[in-house]
Amino acid sequence: MNTPSGGLKLSSILFGLMALGQLWRLVAQPEVLMSGVPVPVWPSALAFILLLVLSIWLWRLSKRAT
Structure with missing residues (x-):
């Protein structure tokens, strides 16, 4: 795991998991409050994209690094 491709794959997986978390927020639409003010859902759509x-970019880079 000390190779550049391994680090790129790990980063790609972590970004993918964070994207899934944002997608979950878009689908479930839980109420998120920040200092008592509701946070809109649209920033999660931008974060997901x-x-x-x-x-995807890091995963493709990891394939070229090998």
């Missing part, structure tokens, strides 16, 4: 793109 960004994290998914990062995950």
Whole structure:
């Protein structure tokens, strides 16, 4: 796991898990309060897209690094 491809794969998996967490928030729509003010759901959609793109990008980079 001390190879560049291993680190890229691990990072890709972590970004993928974070993307799944954001997707869960989009689907479940739990009430999230910040200082008593509800946080809208739309930032989770942006975060999901960004994290998914990062995950796919790093996974592809890990395939080239081998």
